Amino acid sequence: MTQTVPGRHRAAAIARKVAGHVVRGLVMIWAVATISFVIIREIPGNPVLGQYESLIQKGMSPEQAERATAVLYGFLPTGSLWQQYVGYLGSLLHFDLGRSLSTPGVEVTTLIGHAARWTVLPVLAGTLLSFLLGVTMGVYAAIKRSGRLGDALALSGSLLHGVPVYVIGLLLTAIFATLWPIMPSGGPVDVEFVPGLNPGYIGSLVHHAVLPVVTYTLASYGGWILAMKSNVVAVLGDDFILAAELRGLRRGIVFRYLARNAILPLFTILALSIGMLFGGSIFIEQIFNYPGLGLLLVNSISSRDYALMGGTFLVITVGIVVANIVADLLYTVIDPRVRSGGAA
Amino acid sequence: MTVIVDPAGPPAAPPETTRATLRRNFWRGVWRVLRRKPSRMAGVVIVALFALMGVAGPLLYPAQLPRDDNALYAPPSLAHPFGTDFEGTDVLALVITGARYVLLTGLATAVITVALGTAIGLFAGFHRGRWDTVLMRLTDMNLAIPGLPLLLVLSTVWKFESPLEMGLVLGVLGWGGIARAVRSQTLSLRERGFIEAARGLGLPTRHIIGRELLPSMAPYIAMNMLIAVTGAVYAQVGLFFLGVLPFESNNWGVMLNLAVFNGGALTTPAALPYLMAPLIAILLLTLGIVLIVDAMDEIFNPRLREE
Numbered sequence: 040m041t042q043t044v045p046g047r048h049r050a051a052a053i054a055r056k057v058a059g060h061v062v063r064g065l066v067m068i069w070a071v072a073t074i075s076f077v078i079i080r081e082i083p084g085n086p087v088l089g090q091y092e093s094l095i096q097k098g099m100s101p102e103q104a105e106r107a108t109a110v111l112y113g114f115l116p117t118g119s120l121w122q123q124y125v126g127y128l129g130s131l132l133h134f135d136l137g138r139s140l141s142t143p144g145v146e147v148t149t150l151i152g153h154a155a156r157w158t159v160l161p162v163l164a165g166t167l168l169s170f171l172l173g174v175t176m177g178v179y180a181a182i183k184r185s186g187r188l189g190d191a192l193a194l195s196g197s198l199l200h201g202v203p204v205y206v207i208g209l210l211l212t213a214i215f216a217t218l219w220p221i222m223p224s225g226g227p228v229d230v231e232f233v234p235g236l237n238p239g240y241i242g243s244l245v246h247h248a249v250l251p252v253v254t255y256t257l258a259s260y261g262g263w264i265l266a267m268k269s270n271v272v273a274v275l276g277d278d279f280i281l282a283a284e285l286r287g288l289r290r291g292i293v294f295r296y297l298a299r300n301a302i303l304p305l306f307t308i309l310a311l312s313i314g315m316l317f318g319g320s321i322f323i324e325q326i327f328n329y330p331g332l333g334l335l336l337v338n339s340i341s342s343r344d345y346a347l348m349g350g351t352f353l354v355i356t357v358g359i360v361v362a363n364i365v366a367d368l369l370y371t372v373i374d375p376r377v378r379s380g381g382a383a
Numbered sequence: 384m385t386v387i388v389d390p391a392g393p394p395a396a397p398p399e400t401t402r403a404t405l406r407r408n409f410w411r412g413v414w415r416v417l418r419r420k421p422s423r424m425a426g427v428v429i430v431a432l433f434a435l436m437g438v439a440g441p442l443l444y445p446a447q448l449p450r451d452d453n454a455l456y457a458p459p460s461l462a463h464p465f466g467t468d469f470e471g472t473d474v475l476a477l478v479i480t481g482a483r484y485v486l487l488t489g490l491a492t493a494v495i496t497v498a499l500g501t502a503i504g505l506f507a508g509f510h511r512g513r514w515d516t517v518l519m520r521l522t523d524m525n526l527a528i529p530g531l532p533l534l535l536v537l538s539t540v541w542k543f544e545s546p547l548e549m550g551l552v553l554g555v556l557g558w559g560g561i562a563r564a565v566r567s568q569t570l571s572l573r574e575r576g577f578i579e580a581a582r583g584l585g586l587p588t589r590h591i592i593g594r595e596l597l598p599s600m601a602p603y604i605a606m607n608m609l610i611a612v613t614g615a616v617y618a619q620v621g622l623f624f625l626g627v628l629p630f631e632s633n634n635w636g637v638m639l640n641l642a643v644f645n646g647g648a649l650t651t652p653a654a655l656p657y658l659m660a661p662l663i664a665i666l667l668l669t670l671g672i673v674l675i676v677d678a679m680d681e682i683f684n685p686r687l688r689e690e
Binding site for chain 2: 063066067070071074075078081082083197198201202203205206209210213217218311314317318319321322325326336337340341345348349351352355356359360363
């Protein structure tokens with residue numbers, strides 16, 4: 040696009056789209072924040088008030104105790120529901136998620152920041168790998184759909200798509216860590232290596248990441264191959280493919296025509312897939328004892344660390360919202376039909 | 384197929400017989416589809432077996448399963464096909480008696496998901512306009528909300544004691560996909576000739592929705608219901624596996640949790656059969672349902688038939 044006017048139109052359309060997404064994402068985040076606030080307040084035994092009272096019993100003055108509790112949970116332990124709610128939202132606006140109880144004194148945001156990379160990197164790696172693998176295999180499954188190979192590929196897709204992620208994870212661990220122990224059974228890295236840019240540490244990191252990443256990959260591979268196969272089958276019936284074949288174009292070029300048209304609708308699934316993997320990280324990290332956001336959430340619930348629980352839940356939601364926006368933007372940039380800003 | 388109309392022939396059969404013939408033809412079609420691929424028959428058999436397990440399983444065993452202190456984590460044998468658990472209880476018995484909770488939750492979830500999703504999708508697609516916009520925004524939210532983290536957080540205030548409670552929560556969280564699909568089907572169906580004809584005849588909306596729209600979507604909805612059963616089974620087994628819910632009764636998720644986090648099934652092979660038994664149960668149930676959905680697809684979607 041060399042002319043400026045369509046370019047500007049396009050930029051405006053994209054900006055409008057992003058704005059809509061951001062507004063919807065904010066509503067979603069607000070809804071999730073409200074849910075966690077209500078739940079933290081409604082937990083049997085009222086942990087917030089309990090904390091306040093135990094601090095007073097330890098000899099703090101009510102004001103001190105009030106302030107100390109507010110630091111933990113992000114809102115005052117006394118006062119009306121409405122005041123507490125406003126206080127909670129107010130501290131969220133300052134990116135203050137309170138402090139952890141199980142790791143005393145540490146801010147929730149710090150803990151989440153440490154955990155996030157153990158989730159985000161494997162999820163991204165898994166998404167990328169499963170996308171590449173699923174799309175390639177999907178094209179094969181479509182072209183050879185009447186043969187045995189195509190049948191087998193489609194079946195592998197349906198099975199993996201249907202099976203819950205923890206079943207994949209548990210089976211992989213049972214096979215590769217228990218029966219035939221070539222892989223570590225858990226943890227992010229071996230403790231004997233000094234963290235840093237040395238080959239031992241990095242090798243151990245990679246070694247420990249293999250099974251989780253493979254699980255992420257297999258968990259979303261099924262969806263990609265099935266979607267790609269049906270898209271390719273649909274495109275194969277189009278006239279332009281026949282025309283390309285009649286013109287005697289090389290197979291590689293026909294293949295490119297095919298792949299480009301069939302791949303487009305997949306970008307709408309990308310957001311769903313990333314969201315699903317974020318949810319699946321809860322199981323995968325639990326199985327592989329991988330210190331990411333999912334494990335943090337489960338541990339915060341079992342150790343009754345409710346500020347940490349609410350914060351992690353919120354951050355996982357934010358991650359999904361951001362992934363949604365990015366996926367939709369990608370789709371907008373790639374598909375010329377959506378780009379024009381029309382309803383698609 | 385050609386239909387020869389004989390004007391002087393016998394009068395048209397009364398509607399009862401035509402309906403009976405239709406039904407007979409339908410079942411003959413089902414039988415043909417099942418027979419052509421024996422794997423589909425296997426699907427029906429598997430799901431029937433699981434249903435039997437859910438209904439009769441707990442009756443086969445005493446309320447307190449027998450323990451054997453001399454056979455903790457016993458390897459698979461004739462008496463214990465999947466070995467025993469940490470208390471010496473037969474693992475197969477645990478799987479069979481645990482099926483009821485799992486399947487009941489699945490069923491409850493599927494009914495709620497499908498009822499909510501169909502109602503919302505039909506309403507939005509049929510009336511369009513402002514309601515459609517509002518309902519679809521709600522659906523988008525429902526689809527985008529991270530269900531599993533929300534379930535975990537909810538588990539701190541709600542213990543999901545009965546399978547029906549669990550089904551209710553899973554159903555309320557999971558109707559979005561069906562609502563979206565039913566809406567788009569409704570949008571395309573309502574422009575077809577037969578709906579237009581019904582509207583032109585002045586038939587009430589109730590009739591159009593109940594007698595014209597729903598029947599043409601019924602197979603699709605039924606397939607989604609089966610898929611919803613598997614989704615619910617996964618979700619609740621997963622919740623128990625994570626160990627955030629109290630172990631009120633025995634079920635497959637509890638078994639997974641105890642095998643992995645108490646039995647060390649991921650580090651020692653001794654507890655492996657204990658881990659594998661519920662996994663195999665889940666895989667078999669999935670396989671059965673996938674095969675049935677595949678068969679239904681072919682029965683109701685004539686374009687897929689390769690004859």
